[in-house]
Amino acid sequence: xxxxxxxxxxxxxxxxxxxxxxxxxxxxxxxxxxxxxxxxxxxxxxxx
Amino acid sequence: xxxxxxxxxxxxxxxxxxxxxxxxxxxxxxxxxxxxxxxxxxxxxxxxxxxxxxxxxxxxxxxxxxxxxxxxxxxxxxxxxxxxxxxxxxxxxxxxxxxxxxxxxxxxxxxxxxxxxxxxxxxxxxxxxxxxxxxxxxxxxxxxxxxxxxxxxxxxxxxxxxxxxxxxxxxxxxxxxxxxxxxxxxxxxxxxxxxxxxxxxxxxxxxxxxxxxxxxxxxxxxxxxxxxxxxxxxxxxxxxxxxxxxxxxxxxxxxxxxxxxxxxxxxxxxxxxxxxxxxxxxxxxxxxxxxxxxxxxxxxxxxxxxxxxxxxxxxxxxxxxxxxxxxxxxxxxxxxxxxxxxxxxxxxxxxxxxxxxxxxxxxxxxxxxxxxxxxxxxxxxxxxxxx
Amino acid sequence: xxxxxxxxxxxxxxxxxxxxxxxxxxxxxxxxxxxxxxxxxxxxxxxxxxxxxxxxxxxxxxxxxxxxxxxxxxxxxxxxxxxxxxxxxxxxxxxxxxxxxxxxxxxxxxxxxxxxxxxxxxxxxxxxxxxxxxxxxxxxxxxxxxxxxxxxxxxxxxxxxxxxxxxxxxxxxxxxxxxxxxxxxxxxxxxxxxxxxxxxxxxxxxxxx
Numbered sequence: 001x002x003x004x005x006x007x008x009x010x011x012x013x014x015x016x017x018x019x020x021x022x023x024x025x026x027x028x029x030x031x032x033x034x035x036x037x038x039x040x041x042x043x044x045x046x047x048x
Numbered sequence: 049x050x051x052x053x054x055x056x057x058x059x060x061x062x063x064x065x066x067x068x069x070x071x072x073x074x075x076x077x078x079x080x081x082x083x084x085x086x087x088x089x090x091x092x093x094x095x096x097x098x099x100x101x102x103x104x105x106x107x108x109x110x111x112x113x114x115x116x117x118x119x120x121x122x123x124x125x126x127x128x129x130x131x132x133x134x135x136x137x138x139x140x141x142x143x144x145x146x147x148x149x150x151x152x153x154x155x156x157x158x159x160x161x162x163x164x165x166x167x168x169x170x171x172x173x174x175x176x177x178x179x180x181x182x183x184x185x186x187x188x189x190x191x192x193x194x195x196x197x198x199x200x201x202x203x204x205x206x207x208x209x210x211x212x213x214x215x216x217x218x219x220x221x222x223x224x225x226x227x228x229x230x231x232x233x234x235x236x237x238x239x240x241x242x243x244x245x246x247x248x249x250x251x252x253x254x255x256x257x258x259x260x261x262x263x264x265x266x267x268x269x270x271x272x273x274x275x276x277x278x279x280x281x282x283x284x285x286x287x288x289x290x291x292x293x294x295x296x297x298x299x300x301x302x303x304x305x306x307x308x309x310x311x312x313x314x315x316x317x318x319x320x321x322x323x324x325x326x327x328x329x330x331x332x333x334x335x336x337x338x339x340x341x342x343x344x345x346x347x348x349x350x351x352x353x354x355x356x357x358x359x360x361x362x363x364x365x366x367x368x369x370x371x372x373x374x375x376x377x378x379x380x381x382x383x384x385x386x387x388x389x390x391x392x393x394x395x396x397x398x399x400x401x402x403x404x405x406x407x408x409x410x411x412x413x414x415x416x417x418x419x420x421x422x423x424x425x426x427x428x429x430x431x432x433x434x435x
Numbered sequence: 436x437x438x439x440x441x442x443x444x445x446x447x448x449x450x451x452x453x454x455x456x457x458x459x460x461x462x463x464x465x466x467x468x469x470x471x472x473x474x475x476x477x478x479x480x481x482x483x484x485x486x487x488x489x490x491x492x493x494x495x496x497x498x499x500x501x502x503x504x505x506x507x508x509x510x511x512x513x514x515x516x517x518x519x520x521x522x523x524x525x526x527x528x529x530x531x532x533x534x535x536x537x538x539x540x541x542x543x544x545x546x547x548x549x550x551x552x553x554x555x556x557x558x559x560x561x562x563x564x565x566x567x568x569x570x571x572x573x574x575x576x577x578x579x580x581x582x583x584x585x586x587x588x589x590x591x592x593x594x595x596x597x598x599x600x601x602x603x604x605x606x607x608x609x610x611x612x613x614x615x616x617x618x619x620x621x622x623x624x625x626x627x628x629x630x631x632x633x634x635x636x637x638x639x640x641x642x643x644x
Contacts, residue, residue, distance in 0.1 A: 001270075001273060001274040001277050001320075002274070003169075003170055003270050003271055003274050004168075004270070005168050005169070005170035005171050006168055006171050007168075007170050007171045007174055008170055038200075038204055039200065040170075040274065040275075041275070041278070042199075042200055042203050042204070043170065043173060043174070043178075044233055044271070044275040045203060046136075046173075046178055046181070046182070047156070047173065047177070047178070047181075047239065047242070047243050047244065048232060048233065048234065048242075048243075142537060144535050144536070144537065144562070145534070145535060145562075146535065146588075148586075148588075150536070150537045150538070150586070151537075151538075152537045152538065152539070152561070153538075153539065153540055247500075247540055248500050248540060248543070250497075251496075251497035251498070251500040251501050252500070252501050252504055254497070255449065255451065255501055256451070293497070295495065296495045296496040296497045297495055297497050298493070298494065298495055298497075298498065301497070375615075375617070378587075379619065411586075411587070412587065412588065414587065414588065415587050
């Protein structure tokens with residue numbers, strides 16, 4: 001799931017943002033996008 | 049879940065829950081409880097003011113409690129991390145003198161923040177709302193970043209440690225790896241009410257700014273859905289949805305402000321294959337027909353109401369649960385406690401679609417008589433067998 | 436001329452705009468203190484309707500909260516016209532959430548409803564120490580003491596507080612309210628009455644006066 005927000009970056013934008021080469025997409029997706037998702041989960045916890 | 053590292057007994061207990069959520073009659077009525085880790089810490093004689101800060105000690109307490117009580121799941125849900133609230137200088141969770149974390153009414157959002165929330169809720173949370181609830185986020189320059197870094201790390205590492213610990217305990221003692229809350233998120237109006245506008249303010253907003261409340265709920269819906277649907281969510285690893293505001297509203301207001309985004313949320317999860325565990329707080333008897341229309345197989349843990357009416361009105365389509373009064377576990381005799389469990393099993397269990405549970409979360413050791421709790425668990429194990 | 440019946444009904448219906456329009460028109464005529472007091476009484480009459488509708492299951496807790504807000508707002512508009520005069524106080528209630536408990540929504544609803552019924556309420560907040568309850572009771576000599584709590588542990592705190600009040604010779608009537616209170620809890624605590632319903636709590640208090 002994605003949310004539309006200035007503060008949320010989806011996988012495609014994450015790869016762009018950090019200038020990740022195509023061959024590293026799989027690995028960067030795992031290591032970088034996971035953080036984005038964790039921060040989202042943390043945010044929800046903070047208002048729960 | 050049939051991973052090879054799980055013990056045979058765990059796989060078997062898991063299958064009780066799987067059957068119920070698959071619409072099949074299980075071998076026995078499964079038991080799903082909502083017991084706070086504070087209960088476990090006190091049960092093993094730890095002091096909330098001290099050991100509560102340690103994940104390791106918390107897991108020790110949960111292990112001992114799980115071992116001593118014949119529940120089907122790991123006993124002791126760790127919802128709140130005191131160290132996290134300390135780091136963040138939280139206003140929403142404060143410790144009482146005995147160390148138990150309480151939730152005073154807070155308001156992170158003002159009326160003038162509605163437009164920003166409606167435009168971009170996730171941004172509004174970080175720009176204005178969270179810094180009002182968590183004073184530590186307002187510290188200047190590096191100190192504010194440091195607070196956030198500490199808090200985020202504490203959250204991720206603690207939750208990871210707890211999750212691993214729970215799975216280990218489940219396998220070691222042959223308990224289910226399923227829980228009340230694989231993920232959790234309130235529905236939109238409850239999310240808006242709880243820590244954003246507060247219970248008192250939302251009651252005024254729905255009269256003064258009805259359009260903004262509706263728009264805010266719609267804006268929060270994708271946030272709720274994202275929180276409720278995680279990569280590991282499915283029909284068995286379910287999302288806990290504590291329901292709050294509806295019983296305090298007139299039906300007319302419920303239909304306008306609550307129901308539309310509430311049902312869209314549960315439906316959205318169902319469309320993604322994710323089951324919802326509703327805690328139906330307070331008295332929902334006047335709303336049972338609306339509950340019945342939710343996606344098939346929703347688990348509903350009732351706090352109040354008449355068991356027969358509930359079974360009749362929503363029991364065919366959904367999984368019913370709850371109603372066992374924890375007050376009786378404190379003051380009743382063992383016989384009275386067992387009689388009550390029998391009464392509920394007799395009403396709810398026929399035809400399946402029932403999980404045994406209490407009417408409220410058990411928060412503290414003092415909330416119940418532990419011997420009664422053990423007796424009720426044992427009774428349901430024996431009496432709850434399907435032939 | 437202000438139609439008091441219309442005002443009472445508008446407040447009972449929780450029609451905020453109508454109530455405020457009526458009162459603004461009214462205060463623009465520079466009413467006498469006596470007339471302003473009648474307007475206050477009409478608003479209190481509206482709150483009584485709110486209480487009845489709550490008991491009948493037409494209104495719910497959210498409506499009570501809004502009603503309390505509306506009444507405060509209404510009295511605020513009338514205040515300049517009231518001068519030094521105050522509406523008759525039918526009794527004094529000392530109110531607080533007992534020690535160990537930090538919750539206050541229920542207490543606040545009870546406060547606004549009993550103020551609307553004509554009580555003077557001295558609200559000493561949340562997590563109130565036993566000694567504070569006793570000292571304040573000795574100072575203001577209320578007819579009624581209200582104790583609120585949400586946690587189950589509040590029952591023990593209530594008992595300790597009631598014991599201390601009795602030991603100190605405080606003879607006010609005691610009512611306890613909140614999620615965990617029951618008939619058994621009331622007997623255990625040694626209170627005179629219990630309720631989980633603010634409107635009912637106000638009625639019990641009125642009967643005591």
